[in-house]
Amino acid sequence: MSETDTMNPDRFAELADAYGGDVSRWPGDEQARARAFMTTDPDQAQALLDEAAALDALLDLDEIAPPSPALYETVAASGIRRAFAPPRWAGIAAAIALMCGAGTGWLGAQMKTQPNHDALYANAFSVLSETETLFEDGS
Amino acid sequence: MSRPVLKVIDGSPRRTGGGEEARAADARLAAGVAQGEAGAIRALTQRCLPRVHGVAARLLGDREEAEDVAQETFVKVWRKIALYDPDKARLETWVTRIAMNACYDRLRKKRETQISEDAPERADGAASAESRLTGEDALSRVRAAVAALPERQKLALQLCHFQDHTNIEAAQIMEVSVEALESLLARARRALKAQLAADRDELIADAAGLHGSGKEI
Numbered sequence: 001m002s003e004t005d006t007m008n009p010d011r012f013a014e015l016a017d018a019y020g021g022d023v024s025r026w027p028g029d030e031q032a033r034a035r036a037f038m039t040t041d042p043d044q045a046q047a048l049l050d051e052a053a054a055l056d057a058l059l060d061l062d063e064i065a066p067p068s069p070a071l072y073e074t075v076a077a078s079g080i081r082r083a084f085a086p087p088r089w090a091g092i093a094a095a096i097a098l099m100c101g102a103g104t105g106w107l108g109a110q111m112k113t114q115p116n117h118d119a120l121y122a123n124a125f126s127v128l129s130e131t132e133t134l135f136e137d138g139s
Numbered sequence: 140m141s142r143p144v145l146k147v148i149d150g151s152p153r154r155t156g157g158g159e160e161a162r163a164a165d166a167r168l169a170a171g172v173a174q175g176e177a178g179a180i181r182a183l184t185q186r187c188l189p190r191v192h193g194v195a196a197r198l199l200g201d202r203e204e205a206e207d208v209a210q211e212t213f214v215k216v217w218r219k220i221a222l223y224d225p226d227k228a229r230l231e232t233w234v235t236r237i238a239m240n241a242c243y244d245r246l247r248k249k250r251e252t253q254i255s256e257d258a259p260e261r262a263d264g265a266a267s268a269e270s271r272l273t274g275e276d277a278l279s280r281v282r283a284a285v286a287a288l289p290e291r292q293k294l295a296l297q298l299c300h301f302q303d304h305t306n307i308e309a310a311q312i313m314e315v316s317v318e319a320l321e322s323l324l325a326r327a328r329r330a331l332k333a334q335l336a337a338d339r340d341e342l343i344a345d346a347a348g349l350h351g352s353g354k355e356i
Contacts, residue, residue, distance in 0.1 A: 018324040020300065027306045027317075054339065055332055059300055061281045067192040071206055075213045076177075076184040082217045083175025 006040050007033040013048050021053025166225040173220045184213065187231050190302055191238040197297040198242040200286050208245065212238040228311055232304075236312050239294065246290065277341075284334045292327035295320055 007015075012034055019026045023034050038045040168186075171179025191212050195205035215237050223233055285293065291313070298309035299320075310320040 014321070014325065017328060018321045019306075020328075025299075025303070052328075055328055055335075056300070058277070058281050058335060058339075059285070059296070059331070061278050062285050063301060064193045064196045065202075067188050067206070067209065071192070071209060072184055072188060075188055075210060076181045078210065078214060079172065079180035079184065079217045080175075080177050082214075083177070083180065 005033055005036055007037040009037070009041065009044060012037050012045060016048045016052040019052075020056045020059075021049040021051070022056065023049070161229070162225050165223075165230040169220055169223045169225065169230060172217070180217075183216070183230070183234075187216075187234040188213075190231055190235050193302055194235055194238050194294065194297055195242050197285075197293055197301070198239075198290060199245060204245070208238065208241050212241050215241070229308065232308050232311055235298075235304075236314075239312060243290075280338065281335065284331050287334075288327050288330060292323050292330070295323035296327045299324055 007030065011030075015026050015030060015034060023031055023038070026034060038049075168179055168183055172183050188209060192205055192209045195208040195212075196202055199205055199208065212234070216234055219237075223230065227233075228236075285296070288296070294313060295309060298304040298312060299306065304312065306317050306320055310317045313320060313323075315323075
């Protein structure tokens with residue numbers, strides 16, 4: 001590896017400052033040059049890494065406890081419930097269909113003509129001859 | 140602090156890390172969730188809930204509220220999963236960003252309802268001395284110091300230190316450039332170092348004791 005592939009001390013310090021004392025957690029594209037610097041100036045590199053690692057150790061104390069098994073269940077159940085629930089638009093579509101149906105029925109009722117009672121009456125007795133009467137005794 | 144302004148890193152957001160195989164796996168999982176497959180829904184929950192919950196707990200500082208935000212986040216995920224584009228981001232990056240936005244919304248609402256005499260957010264790196272002293276042991280002192288950081292610094296630390304996101308993924312989630320992310324991390328760590336420096340040796344000894352005792356944190 002040539003000199004140009006070695007990181008300068010300032011950049012090494014910046015990376016330790018930002019990403020901590022474990023070089024394997026530094027940006028992937030800078031790790032090789034950082035390791036080269038560790039070879040060329042091991043004392044300075046180690047001092048910077050040790051200082052950063054001390055803070056890492058303190059930070060590790062504040063690790064957030066993992067979510068509870070109950071939360072996993074609640075969250076997964078919400079997804080599964082949603083998967084089996086009808087989509088939101090289905091309710092709207094049903095309401096629109098109902099309104100259309102009711103509207104069509106009402107319109108149809110309004111448009112239907114009133115029955116012609118005289119015609120019905122005439123039609124009901126049209127089978128009778130002029131001499132026939134409704135009553136057998138001829139009254 | 141205002142919500143971070145969207146910075147377009149290079150014109151169009153691009154997926155980072157993982158390669159073609161991971162992209163295909165993300166696409167399959169998202170398709171399964173969109174089709175309502177229970178297995179896919181469980182797998183996505185298993186994979187992303189710890190990250191979502193961690194970000195929410197770190198930003199909101201309250202476990203119950205973090206659980207609320209986690210549920211709210213996943214309701215959005217189930218609803219919007221069809222919009223996920225595997226060419227643009229890892230699935231967990233996309234989900235974590237939804238969680239981050241939900242947290243910022245809550246924090247903004249909280250700020251809006253705060254009465255005017257409430258103290259403004261502490262300036263960068265200027266966490267007060269009393270927060271250093273409030274804790275009785277190493278854990279509570281470190282916790283207080285981290286909690287006193289500005290929101291974006293806390294989030295950067297959570298994503299990179301605690302959740303092992305790459306710098307590019309973390310920058311994508313936070314909608315900032317990689318350089319800005321690095322600056323947030325460095326400022327956060329410098330502030331913590333300054334705040335905890337006085338008691339560092341004692342804290343490290345306490346920390347070793349806590350780790351040695353296997354105490355659950």
